[in-house]
Each structure stands twice: as C-alpha cells, then as structure tokens.
Amino acid sequence: MLYVIAKSVSKKENIEETKEAMLALIEPTRVEKGCVQYDLHQDQEHPENFFFIEQWDTKEDLDKHLKNKHLVKWAEQQKVLLASPMEVFMMDRLA
Amino acid sequence: MLYVIAKSVSKKENIEETKEAMLALIEPTRVEKGCVQYDLHQDQEHPENFFFIEQWDTKEDLDKHLKNKHLVKWAEQQKVLLASPMEVFMMDRLA
Numbered sequence: 001m002l003y004v005i006a007k008s009v010s011k012k013e014n015i016e017e018t019k020e021a022m023l024a025l026i027e028p029t030r031v032e033k034g035c036v037q038y039d040l041h042q043d044q045e046h047p048e049n050f051f052f053i054e055q056w057d058t059k060e061d062l063d064k065h066l067k068n069k070h071l072v073k074w075a076e077q078q079k080v081l082l083a084s085p086m087e088v089f090m091m092d093r094l095a
Numbered sequence: 096m097l098y099v100i101a102k103s104v105s106k107k108e109n110i111e112e113t114k115e116a117m118l119a120l121i122e123p124t125r126v127e128k129g130c131v132q133y134d135l136h137q138d139q140e141h142p143e144n145f146f147f148i149e150q151w152d153t154k155e156d157l158d159k160h161l162k163n164k165h166l167v168k169w170a171e172q173q174k175v176l177l178a179s180p181m182e183v184f185m186m187d188r189l190a
Contacts, residue, residue: 026190041098041186091136095121
C-alpha cells in the first residue's frame with residue numbers, strides 16, 4: 001500500500017475556485033483501479049491550504065491516475081490557481 | 096470530527112531516534128478519549144519527513160492529548176531531534 005499526502009496552497013484570491021477544482025477530482029478518482037482512499041481536507045486556520053490524504057494499492061495505480069485526463073486538467077489549473085507547486089509526499093505507514 | 100496532519104522534519108543525524116520517539120507515542124495515544132486515528136508515516140524519498148495522520152472526535156479531546164505526559168515528553172524531544180518545529184494542520188474534511 002502506498003500512502004500519499006498532497007498539499008496544495010491556493011492563491012488567496014482563488015480559494016473557492018481551487019476548492020471547486022479539487023472537489024471535481026474526487027468522483028472520477030475514487031472509481032480508479034487501486035484507489036483505496038482519496039479524501040480532501042482544508043486547513044481551518046489557513047483556508048488556502050488544501051490536503052489530499054490518499055491510499056493506493058500500488059505505485060503503478062497512482063502513476064496511471066496521474067495520467068488521467070482529470071489530473072492532466074488539474075495540472076494545468078494548478079499553474080493558475082496555486083501560490084506554489086503542489087507538494088506530494090509518498091509515504092510508508094510505520095504504525 | 097477534527098482531522099490533523101502533523102509534519103515533523105528530523106535532523107538527518109537523528110532519523111532513527113526521531114522515529115523511535117514518535118513510535119512510542121502511538122500506543123498511549125490510541126487509547127485516549129476521542130482518538131479515532133493516529134497513524135505514523137515516513138516519506139519514502141526524504142526519510143527525515145514524518146507525518147502523523149490523525150482524527151479526533153473533538154478539539155477538547157485533542158487539547159487533552161497535547162497535555163498528556165507522553166506528549167509533554169515529545170515536546171521536549173522535538174527541541175533536540177527536529178530540524179524545524181513540528182507543523183500541525185487542523186483540518187475539516189471536505190469530501
């Protein structure tokens with residue numbers, strides 16, 4: 001199992017648009033092969049901070065996900081909406 | 096429900112010690128009131144990066160947790176083991 005945290009920091013003037021763009025990723029992603037968890041969170045104190053908490057059966061499943069059209073679209077949207085590039089942490093679960 | 100990501104960056108020379116110190120938090124924490132999830136992860140690419148992914152029934156439960164002796168001890172250990180202060184993100188789950 002692969003555990004992922006993806007942190008996106010929206011430009012402050014784009015918070016709602018960023019939220020909508022990220023919410024739109026959820027339905028098509030959750031039906032993808034190997035997607036075990038794909039949940040979106042928003043920082044209470046700094047609402048420009050968004051976090052996907054994800055679990056994928058394999059790295060290959062995740063790689064395929066990143067090539068899907070809704071992710072390719074999001075990659076373009078990021079350039080306009082985010083204040084800095086999305087940070088993706090690929091993790092092992094220790095306990 | 097309160098969702099939390101806590102990111103700790105170990106000094107590179109203390110990675111194993113940091114890992115042991117964080118692993119020791121798990122058992123006493125998971126039996127605390129309101130603790131729904133308390134999982135420790137390590138970044139595959141940058142092993143100095145550790146992430147707790149947590150869920151708590153209420154903010155009060157989390158606040159009590161932070162005052163427990165194993166957390167007070169960890170607060171002291173952080174000063175020695177970590178390269179920078181632990182970042183804690185309190186989040187709402189959007190979907």
